[in-house]
Structure formats: C-alpha cells, structure tokens
Amino acid sequence: MSKKAETGPVAAPRTGAATAPRRAGILALRIAGTAGRRVLMLLALLALVFAAVELLPGDAASASAERGESAADLAERRHLLGLDRPLWERFANWMAALPTGDLGTSARGQKATELLADPLPNTLVLAMSAFGITVVLSLLLGCWAAARPGRLTDRVVSHTSTAAFAVPEFVVSAVLLLVLSLWTGWLPAVTVTGGDGRPATWTMLIMPVLALVIPQTGWNTRVVRGALADQASTPHVEAAHLDGLPLHRILLRHQLPGAVPAIATGIATSTGLLFGGAVVVETLFNYPGIGTVLAGAVAARDTPLIAGVVMCAAAVVSLVLLAADLIRYATLGARA
Numbered sequence: 194m195s196k197k198a199e200t201g202p203v204a205a206p207r208t209g210a211a212t213a214p215r216r217a218g219i220l221a222l223r224i225a226g227t228a229g230r231r232v233l234m235l236l237a238l239l240a241l242v243f244a245a246v247e248l249l250p251g252d253a254a255s256a257s258a259e260r261g262e263s264a265a266d267l268a269e270r271r272h273l274l275g276l277d278r279p280l281w282e283r284f285a286n287w288m289a290a291l292p293t294g295d296l297g298t299s300a301r302g303q304k305a306t307e308l309l310a311d312p313l314p315n316t317l318v319l320a321m322s323a324f325g326i327t328v329v330l331s332l333l334l335g336c337w338a339a340a341r342p343g344r345l346t347d348r349v350v351s352h353t354s355t356a357a358f359a360v361p362e363f364v365v366s367a368v369l370l371l372v373l374s375l376w377t378g379w380l381p382a383v384t385v386t387g388g389d390g391r392p393a394t395w396t397m398l399i400m401p402v403l404a405l406v407i408p409q410t411g412w413n414t415r416v417v418r419g420a421l422a423d424q425a426s427t428p429h430v431e432a433a434h435l436d437g438l439p440l441h442r443i444l445l446r447h448q449l450p451g452a453v454p455a456i457a458t459g460i461a462t463s464t465g466l467l468f469g470g471a472v473v474v475e476t477l478f479n480y481p482g483i484g485t486v487l488a489g490a491v492a493a494r495d496t497p498l499i500a501g502v503v504m505c506a507a508a509v510v511s512l513v514l515l516a517a518d519l520i521r522y523a524t525l526g527a528r529a
Contacts, residue, residue, distance in 0.1 A: 335417025357411030
C-alpha cells in the first residue's frame with residue numbers, strides 16, 4: 194500500500210469560507226483608514242480656518258467696536274473674547290469643547306450652536322433637495338446618452354452637460370431671476386420667512402434649488418456617461434453584445450453595476466460643491482441659511498462662528514463621502 198493510500202484522501206481547501214473573514218477584516222481596515230483620513234482632513238481644515246481669520250485685517254473686537262470707544266475699551270473686549278491669547282491656544286480650547294457639541298461663543302456673546310440651530314436645517318433642506326434631484330437627473334441623462342453612443346443624443350447631452358457645469362451658480366441664479374421672476378412673474382424673487390424662520394412657501398425653494406441643480410447635473414452627467422463608457426469595453430459587456438441581449442438590459446444589468454463605484458465617488462464629491470454654491474445662492478435669493486450667517490461672521494471676524502459653520506458643512510460632506518467609500522468598497526468586494 195502506498196503512502197498516499199495510507200494517509201487517505203486529502204480534503205479540498207474551502208477557499209471561500211477561509212477568505213470571507215479575511216475580506217471582512219480588510220474591508221473594516223479600509224473603512225477605518227478612510228474615516229481616520231477624513232477626521233485628519235477636517236482637523237486641518239478647521240486649523241486653516243482659524244489661521245485664515247487671524248490673517249484678515251482687524252479682529253472681532255475692532256469689528257464690533259462702537260464709535261468713540263477708547264483703546265482701553267478695545268483692549269478689555271479683546272481680553273473678554275480671548276483674543277489676547279495665542280492662536281494655537283484658542284484653537285486647542287475650541288477643539289477640546291467640540292466633542293461635547295459646543296461650537297464656542299460668538300463675538301456677540303451668543304452660543305454658536307444657538308445661532309446655527311435655525312439656519313442649518315434650512316441649508317440642509319436646500320442642499321439635500323438639490324442633491325437628490327441631481328442624482329436622479331444625472332443617472333437618467335447619463336444612461337440615456339450611454340445607450341446611444343456616438344449618436345446625436347449622446348453628443349447633445351455631452352455638450353449641454355459641459356456647458357451647464359461651466360456656468361457658475363451666481364450666473365444661473367441671475368438668469369433664473371430674470372426669466373422666472375422679472376419677466377414672467379411665476380416665482381418670487383426673494384425668500385420670505387415665516388414665523389418659524391423657514392421659507393413661507395415651498396415655491397420659494399424652486400429657484401435656489403434649480404440654481405444648484407443645473408451646474409451639478411452637468412458635472413455628474415459627464416461622470417455617469419464616462420463611467421458607463423469605461424464599462425462598455427469590458428469583456429463581459431462585449432460578450433453580452435455578442436449574445437444579442439437588448440441594449441437596455443446590457444446597460445442596466447452589465448454596465449451600470451460595474452460603474453457604481455465611479456459614479457458614487459463623483460456624485461459624493463459634488464456634495465462639497467453644493468454646499469459651496471449654497472452660500473452664494475442663499476445670498477442672492479435672501480434664503481435663511483448658513484450662507485447669511487457665514488457672511489456676517491466673516492465681516493465680524495467671528496472665528497468661533499465661522500469655524501462652527503465650516504464644521505457643520507464639513508461633517509455633512511464627510512458623511513456623504515464616507516457613504517460613497519462604503520458603496521465602492523462593498524461593490525469591489527462583491528466582485529472580488
């Protein structure tokens with residue numbers, strides 16, 4: 194009897210069962226690493242905000258000074274606001290209170306969280322409404338163009354989306370005001386707030402949302418179209434064409450799933466652009482959001498309030514980016 198016969202049959206290694214925990218561990222490490230990088234980027238951004246405000250001429254004490262105040266009065270106000278302390282110490286104290294939800298005290302003596310309690314939800318409604326519409330329109334237009342590669346529809350969508358993204362939000366806002374308000378009178382030119390600090394009617398959201406949607410839809414339509422074009426040259430998509438499958442089935446079941454990571458990353462990146470554009474749009478339409486608060490805080494050199502606005506916006510953007518990373522890792526892990 195041979196040695197092989199004595200030892201008996203050798204069981205085949207269970208590759209799938211063995212690698213599943215390993216894949217889960219790698220995925221957890223990637224997520225933790227990504228979250229850590231997001232936190233470090235946020236810390237660097239907040240430090241940059243403190244330094245940038247410090248470099249501006251004047252400070253919160255001089256910006257809030259009344260006519261006829263003496264140098265002693267200004268020095269006393271600087272002491273009360275902590276402006277006589279080093280910048281690094283003020284930043285460290287602000288960061289130490291951040292985990293408790295304390296965004297500091299403004300130059301006027303009010304809590305930054307109280308000043309942002311009403312405007313922040315208004316901005317979130319504006320930005321998230323624009324984000325949702327952008328996602329839907331970008332997917333529809335990108336898939337429509339990808340289903341007709343090289344044809345007139347594809348060229349029209351590509352050129353139109355490029356032009357839409359190239360136009361800044363304030364130009365789009367001006368055109369919307371001219372057409373939808375001044376010429377036709379269909380929509381109000383400015384936002385009127387009700388007793389709860391929110392827009393009096395939902396129609397006052399239409400033009401601000403459109404001003405954000407149009408440029409971002411142009412950008413994301415090109416992202417969707419490019420991601421689907423990359424998938425069109427993959428072997429499994431070419432095999433589906435050779436099998437004679439319908440074009441819409443190939444697009445939805447073979448190209449789109451593979452393009453999800455690139456599309457999710459591109460759309461998530463536009464979240465930061467939406468918040469940046471919201472500051473401009475809110476000012477033009479007199480919308481009661483954090484854009485107005487930020488403009489006043491910069492004029493007053495109110496560092497804690499500026500940092501609070503940046504912190505809130507950056508936290509939302511970071512969460513969206515983290516969600517996009519999770520989608521990308523999950524998709525790539527499923528295909529591995």
